[in-house]
Amino acid sequence: MNPLVLPVGVLLLCVTSIVALGIGAVPLAVVDVWHALWGEGESQVVAIVRDLRGPRVVLAALVGAGLATSGAALQGTLRNPLAEPYLLGVSGGAAVGAVVALTFGLGTPVMVTIAAFGGAAVATAVVALLARVAGGRAEPRLLLMAGVVVGAFSNAVILVALADAPPDRIRGALWWMMGSTADATWAAVARTAVALLCFGGLLVVRARELDVLSLGEEPAVALGADVDASARRVFLVASWLAASTVAAVGLIGFVGLVVPNLARALGAHRHRAMLLVSAVYGAALLVGADVAARSLRSPVELPLGAVTALVGVPFFLARLRRLA
Amino acid sequence: MSEVMPSVPGLLFDQVAVTYPRAEVPALAGVTIHAQPARVTAVVGPNGSGKSTLVRALLQRVSLSAGAIRIGDTPRAALSAREFAQRVAVVPQREEVQMPLPVREFVALGRHVHLGAFTPLRAHDLAIIESSLDKAGMAHLATRRTDTLSGGEWQRVRIARALAQEASVLVLDEPTTFLDIAHEMAVFELLDELAAEGRTILLVSHQLNLVARFAAHIVLLHAGQVAASGSATDVMRGDVLERVYEWPLVVTRDPAVGAPALLPLRGGSRGRRA
Structure with missing residues (x-):
């Protein structure tokens, strides 16, 4: 891997972040953003940058990093460059868990996050079971198909559960299905950061396991991997990583698909490098997507998940064609 | 390399039986194979005779219904x-x-069986990786990516990875498929060398004639059972092979080393005219 790949990614993330802090109802010049970051300048500008846009940009970066590393881990374990938490139905399951917790009145953010973990774990188990029943031991293509079906079912559950939700009290179905960073808070940032550090860190630490798993079942066993347990572990950690992003901003697809493929194209092949590159570029991509969501049809704000899907679906189709 | 190997044990399949789920007949029905140290043991047999099931059983991807592997x-x-x-x-x-890696990093994965999750590769490991690449004749391609290799190069890179494991037992399932004559001979000679160093080599192969030359002990499988075993002369008998492979053939002498060699009969009249 070229040693410039990571620094360039960090630079990209900084640039998109500063742009993201500048745009909005009150446009700010880069210089003002820069000063406001350090608490200098008009107090109003400082408040906009630090309290309104700050958490939003940081949350987008954390979610992008989380989704990208989750996708990278799932792709390696399933040996499938099209795997990612959204297409595998894992994110959908997490959203259902969160929505169910909300409708039963367990509305604290921590409870919602825990419920999202539960939903993601159930969805993971259901997808694996469906694929196994449909034939073969976890055949990667079947797994994706099962994932899409579970995802569709999740959307239906969300729509039904939130059909009569009072919009002023509860986030609507669209918020969950299409994702948004509009109501980001520093508390949400902290929760997501902790999840990213725990689960993402775990994946990076166990990256060698991913290298071996990505060789396939028999070669991995030949290299001393306890394949079934190891794959289950990675699957669970990756799905919880995705679930923590869902609890924070709803469903955002295709980041986990596009970014790991980009990382490989940039020469990151061993999983330790690939996870780190994915995290940085995933963060930059989602901050950039958030900029697009806010500015493409300004003053109307587009759902973030819609923007990532607009980018991700053509990519998915192109990648699918190369795979076939 | 030899000083780090444990007391060279050998590999024994003892009355091993395997029946796949929903299968009516067992894939292996009481097969005994003893691969001893310092020699090449070969398992041969037609397609579906149970050769690969042996390897899957060794990797615990199928469970034994009887017997044991030691x-x-x-x-x-x-x-x-x-x-x-x-x-x-x-x-x-x-x-x-599916997920390409540079050749050297691919071979390095073989070292991980000896390293903890946090231990980096040491000079000792790097030296073994290089010598493994060298032995498999892949040193010149160490920086290539695994998805750019030819079929033969890919096989040799996988052998290099196995060598990097520095195990005293080496099991290869049809390692010379896709290899041309020179590369195939190079693999057999490499296995011969490794056996001479004291390793236990178990080779699953379709290449009866080369097996007859290189293997000290041959096991012929047929429908999940041992049809014959012993030296090349014990196993490479016309009547036995004809029955097992269901094809007319003659056994002659390998002009290079005098080992038994098999020639299939019937067909190929064009060659006769030339």
Whole structure:
């Protein structure tokens, strides 16, 4: 891997972040953003940058990093460059868990996050079971198909559960299905950061396991991997990583698909490098997507998940064609 | 390399029986194979005779309905996945590149069976990686990516990875498929060398004639049972092979080394005219 790949990614993330802090109802010049970051300048500008846009940009970066590393881990374990938490139905399951917790009145953010973990774990188990029943031991293509079906079912559950939700009290179905960073808070940032550090860190630490798993079942066993347990572990950690992003901003697809493929194209092949590159570029991509969501049809704000899907679906189709 | 190897144990399949789920007949019905140290033991037999099931059973991807596999004094079942990989290096029959890696890093994965999750590769490991690449004749391609290799190069890179495991037992499932004559001979000569160093080599192969030249002990499988076993002269008998392979053939002498050699009969009249 070229040693410039990571620094360039960090630079990209900084640039998109500063742009993201500048745009909005009150446009700010880069210089003002820069000063406001350090608490200098008009107090109003400082408040906009630090309290309104700050958490939003940081949350987008954390979610992008989380989704990208989750996708990278799932792709390696399933040996499938099209795997990612959204297409595998894992994110959908997490959203259902969160929505169910909300409708039963367990509305604290921590409870919602825990419920999202539960939903993601159930969805993971259901997808694996469906694929196994449909034939073969976890055949990667079947797994994706099962994932899409579970995802569709999740959307239906969300729509039904939130059909009569009072919009002023509860986030609507669209918020969950299409994702948004509009109501980001520093508390949400902290929760997501902790999840990213725990689960993402775990994946990076166990990256060698991913290298071996990505060789396939028999070669991995030949290299001393306890394949079934190891794959289950990675699957669970990756799905919880995705679930923590869902609890924070709803469903955002295709980041986990596009970014790991980009990382490989940039020469990151061993999983330790690939996870780190994915995290940085995933963060930059989602901050950039958030900029697009806010500015493409300004003053109307587009759902973030819609923007990532607009980018991700053509990519998915192109990648699918190369795979076939 | 030899000084780090444990007391060279050998590999024993003892009355091993395997029946796949929903299958009516067993894939292996009481097969005994003893691969002894310091020699090449070969398993041959027609397609579907149970050769690959042996390897799958060794990797615990199918469970035994009877019998046991022993690595030295230790039952396979008593070894953890990692302990097994430290003692036995397996080159499975099929392995597709989905996630490409540079060749050297691919071979380095063989060292991980000896390293903890946090231990980086030491100078000792790097030296073994280089010598493994060298032995498999892949040193010149160390920086290439695995998805750019030819079929023959891919096989040799996988052998290099197995060598990097530094296991005292090496099991290869049809390692010379896709290889041309020179590369195939190079693999057989390499296995011969490794056996001479004291390793236990178990080779699953379709290449009866080369097996007859290189293997000290041959086991012929047929429908999940041992049809014949012993030296090349014991196993390479016309009547036995004709029955097992269901094809007319003659056994003659390999002009290079005098080992038995097999020639299939029938067809190919064009060659006769030339």
